[in-house]
Amino acid sequence: MYRTENHIVQIESTIEKIDIKGQYIQLAEPIRLSGQLNIAELLTQYPINTTQDLQQSALQIGVDEAGRGPLLGSVNVAAAILPRAWSGLIEMQPLKGTPLSILTDSKQLSEKKRDMLYPLVQQHAIGYVIADIPAAVIDQVNILQATMLGMHVCTEMLLETLARHLSDMAKGTPYQLHAEVLFDGNRCPDLNYASLNQLGIAESAVDCQAWVKGDARHTSIAAASILAKVSRDKVMYALDAEHPEYGIAKHKGYPTRAHMEAIENYGVLSAHRRSFAPVRKALENQR
Structure with missing residues (x-):
């Protein structure tokens, strides 16, 4: 699941069963997740400890999806953590002068610009996870629940990876995690707080927020929208070749x-x- 190189954790995971309200459900097909997390960079930019204001030092995770409307293929979901200075309202221009300066809602960008931004978001994000939820799972649980499931697993994968590696990287320094998870849309998925609590992440430390049209409002959600949209397009091009x-x-x-x-x-x-x-x-x- 994890491979660490120079403090960068490579994330590769396959989910075949999912815990829904205490019951494990066998998925019709596996959900595949991939991504990475730069733990050292996160600790540098978010030096969270017990003496600091957790609200001011909260890291922001943007989450978005692509592919709810098509008749074919997966729905893709991504979660992204941008550098601290780059994460904020798009109208405040936190990305001005950065390699991601043109970043906004993926639907407002040409395919050429999305393709250009895709590797840049992966390169400069502190962390990201992309999930591919196949058509068989969409048919199994319906498209809304499949989307919520994708948002759920992306968020928990990032938080789990953070929790499992922070204590080692912090080298004994007291470390408290406070995250604002910004979901594009009008609802938030149900997270498995019992599981997160076992990893040292209290429910009170995770602030889930629903942002209507958030991909056009917040840079972190926009970054996730690029990852979700372009990763799905890659799957579509592979199907086109077949x-x-x-x-x-x-x-x-x-x-x-x-x-x-x-x-x-x-x-x-x-x-x-x-x-x-x-x-x-x-x-x-x-x-």
Whole structure:
């Protein structure tokens, strides 16, 4: 799950079961997570200890998704921690003069700009996690719950990685973690606070906030939106290479006229979301 090189923790994880309100549910397909966390840089920029004002020193984690509307493929969720001076309201221009100066809501940027920002966010973020929630899981739990699940696992993976490595890096210095988790949208996922508490993170130390249109308002959420959107596009291009007749590179799985015609002509792929009405109807027509 973890590999540490020069104080940078590489995160690779596969989730096959999920704890939902005390019950472990076997997922239809595994959720895959990847990312990294620079523990040394985090300690430098967020020197949190028992003598400091936790609110002032809170690290901000932005969380966003991409791909709720398509009929095809995964929904991707990302969580990102930007450098402290770069994390804030976009209108206050905390990114002015930085390599991420053009960062905003991924939907407001061209694909070329998103592709340019993607490696820059990965390079300069203190930490990030990207989750790929496959179509089979979307069909299993519905798209809203799959999105919430993605936000849940990304957030907990970052917090868990922080908790497991902070004590070693802090070298005995008292260390308290206070995090503001900023979720794009109008609701927050349910976190497993009992599990986090076992790792030394109290529920009171995690402030979850729902930000409507947050990807256009806060730099950390915008960073997460870039990671989620571009990582999903990469999956779509891979599917396009396997099934060029569907034109996936152009419509990215959204229900365009060309996509619907491709489904009618060539059938439903295994990556299509069978719980979505147009796909369900196409399957019924094929019987």
